[in-house]
Amino acid sequence: MSNAETITSLQNARIKNLVKLRNRRPRDRQSLFIAEGYRAIDRALKSGVIPEEVYFCPECFLGENEIPLIESTREKGSTLFELSRPAFEKVAYRDRPEGILGVFKQWSYGLDNIPLSQIPFLLIVESIEKPGNLGTILRSADAAGVDAIICCDPITDLFNPNVVRSSTGVLFTMPAVMTSSEETIKWLSRQRIRSVATTPHARDLHTETDLTGPLAVVMGSEQFGLSKTWLDACSNQVRIPMAGQADSLNVAMATLITLFEAVRQRSQ
Amino acid sequence: MSNAETITSLQNARIKNLVKLRNRRPRDRQSLFIAEGYRAIDRALKSGVIPEEVYFCPECFLGENEIPLIESTREKGSTLFELSRPAFEKVAYRDRPEGILGVFKQWSYGLDNIPLSQIPFLLIVESIEKPGNLGTILRSADAAGVDAIICCDPITDLFNPNVVRSSTGVLFTMPAVMTSSEETIKWLSRQRIRSVATTPHARDLHTETDLTGPLAVVMGSEQFGLSKTWLDACSNQVRIPMAGQADSLNVAMATLITLFEAVRQRSQ
Numbered sequence: 001m002s003n004a005e006t007i008t009s010l011q012n013a014r015i016k017n018l019v020k021l022r023n024r025r026p027r028d029r030q031s032l033f034i035a036e037g038y039r040a041i042d043r044a045l046k047s048g049v050i051p052e053e054v055y056f057c058p059e060c061f062l063g064e065n066e067i068p069l070i071e072s073t074r075e076k077g078s079t080l081f082e083l084s085r086p087a088f089e090k091v092a093y094r095d096r097p098e099g100i101l102g103v104f105k106q107w108s109y110g111l112d113n114i115p116l117s118q119i120p121f122l123l124i125v126e127s128i129e130k131p132g133n134l135g136t137i138l139r140s141a142d143a144a145g146v147d148a149i150i151c152c153d154p155i156t157d158l159f160n161p162n163v164v165r166s167s168t169g170v171l172f173t174m175p176a177v178m179t180s181s182e183e184t185i186k187w188l189s190r191q192r193i194r195s196v197a198t199t200p201h202a203r204d205l206h207t208e209t210d211l212t213g214p215l216a217v218v219m220g221s222e223q224f225g226l227s228k229t230w231l232d233a234c235s236n237q238v239r240i241p242m243a244g245q246a247d248s249l250n251v252a253m254a255t256l257i258t259l260f261e262a263v264r265q266r267s268q
Numbered sequence: 269m270s271n272a273e274t275i276t277s278l279q280n281a282r283i284k285n286l287v288k289l290r291n292r293r294p295r296d297r298q299s300l301f302i303a304e305g306y307r308a309i310d311r312a313l314k315s316g317v318i319p320e321e322v323y324f325c326p327e328c329f330l331g332e333n334e335i336p337l338i339e340s341t342r343e344k345g346s347t348l349f350e351l352s353r354p355a356f357e358k359v360a361y362r363d364r365p366e367g368i369l370g371v372f373k374q375w376s377y378g379l380d381n382i383p384l385s386q387i388p389f390l391l392i393v394e395s396i397e398k399p400g401n402l403g404t405i406l407r408s409a410d411a412a413g414v415d416a417i418i419c420c421d422p423i424t425d426l427f428n429p430n431v432v433r434s435s436t437g438v439l440f441t442m443p444a445v446m447t448s449s450e451e452t453i454k455w456l457s458r459q460r461i462r463s464v465a466t467t468p469h470a471r472d473l474h475t476e477t478d479l480t481g482p483l484a485v486v487m488g489s490e491q492f493g494l495s496k497t498w499l500d501a502c503s504n505q506v507r508i509p510m511a512g513q514a515d516s517l518n519v520a521m522a523t524l525i526t527l528f529e530a531v532r533q534r535s536q
Contacts, residue, residue: 145511207532243413247436256521257528264475
């Protein structure tokens with residue numbers, strides 16, 4: 001492609017840095033992250049998020065659409081790099097590399113920048129550990145139409161490559177805040193948003209509890225559930241009825257069920 | 269451990285066969301399947317399912333509980349084999365092998381063996397492709413308390429190692445039938461069980477449709493959704509309201525939402 005620097009050396013500094021960006025510390029220090037694959041880059045562009053750099057390898061392309069997409073990133077200001085197959089395979093983190101990878105600037109929303117709807121509807125997650133769960137939770141939040149997701153005391157950061165991947169592009173569109181539980185609890189109180197904790201130890205079912213009005217659904221971590229801080233701070237605790245083994249529902253599944261019950265109640 | 273044959277050679281016929289059992293054809297021809305890890309074997313035993321053979325590698329054990337578990341399989345009739353680490357790593361399909369793997373006989377339920385509850389509640393899936401989705405769907409079905417899952421014209425079989433794994437043991441407890449759509453449609457009609465198709469093209473929301481009474485929730489494949497055969501056969505079609513991108517909900521997520529809406533309605 002025109003205007004693209006070609007990289008073939010696996011020792012190239014850019015190649016080495018792309019591999020580094022899989023890890024949180026260099027990712028945060030550089031305030032960058034990577035997203036791989038046609039769909040991710042396409043979703044980013046459609047959401048108005050332009051990659052700083054695009055790395056591509058025509059040999060790996062699966063179809064005909066990659067070149068127009070890459071051209072369109074270039075027109076919007078991305079710097080292009082064409083990689084040899086071995087170089088691309090080194091930087092790719094997906095099993096079947098599609099030959100396109102973007103480097104993006106990280107962003108951060110503050111609590112006060114959240115675009116609240118008239119009757120706020122938020123999802124709060126505390127200390128989620130697994131990137132795959134956080135990605136699925138982003139998809140659920142998107143499908144349910146929440147205003148934003150607030151990640152309190154995050155263990156997995158939003159820009160982890162597996163969060164980006166498993167969110168199927170939702171990361172690029174969903175307002176998402178990473179902050180502390182303490183700040184969030186104060187903010188909810190100032191905003192007069194009622195918070196509802198989902199926990200297996202609650203007395204009331206999620207379907208028996210009012211989930212209308214200004215609402216934050218609050219979900220705990222995979223291993224530990226919600227902290228005492230959150231359980232105390234929430235106005236209500238709810239549980240999902242479980243017919244089978246105790247661990248059949250993981251946190252991503254419990255989030256999905258609770259959000260869609262809220263959607264049902266709020267649409268009536 | 270006493271009474272366990274030791275295997276160190278990677279060329280051993282049993283070792284080679286365990287690797288083969290990851291693939292459907294040898295799995296079906298031998299009518300066997302493999303399940304790996306402490307939790308899977310424990311769940312199997314608790315459900316009364318005894319492995320034919322147990323392969324273990326003490327070097328890989330994560331805790332203290334493996335030996336009693338293995339002893340208990342032996343007492344129940346499993347044949348034990350102790351493997352060297354390289355041999356175990358060859359047969360293990362999980363990233364961090366826990367040093368325990370069981371070989372089980374496959375089973376098959378027929379439609380007429382399904383233990384129907386007084387007001388039948390079933391999940392039917394058509395041609396699911398991804399083992400991870402089928403495993404998650406089994407978990408959802410378990411949590412929602414369906415009588416059984418019916419896998420019509422299956423692409424991924426129930427005994428795929430990744431279905432076993434992602435079902436977190438539910439495979440061992442949930443009545444599950446693999447059969448054709450045609451047989452299932454006839455059987456539903458004979459049983460007077462109403463079937464409700466979930467499809468994005470439906471007019472009615474799942475929350476606006478009666479999901480009480482004898483019910484089968486019917487879900488289609490990842491790529492193609494439900495076939496015309498099923499759409500025509502179902503009494504109702506329902507859709508889940510979607511606020512975000514069209515593909516935020518995958519089939520496993522849509523199944524979970526629909527089943528728990530049915531649970532809500534049926535508990536009232």
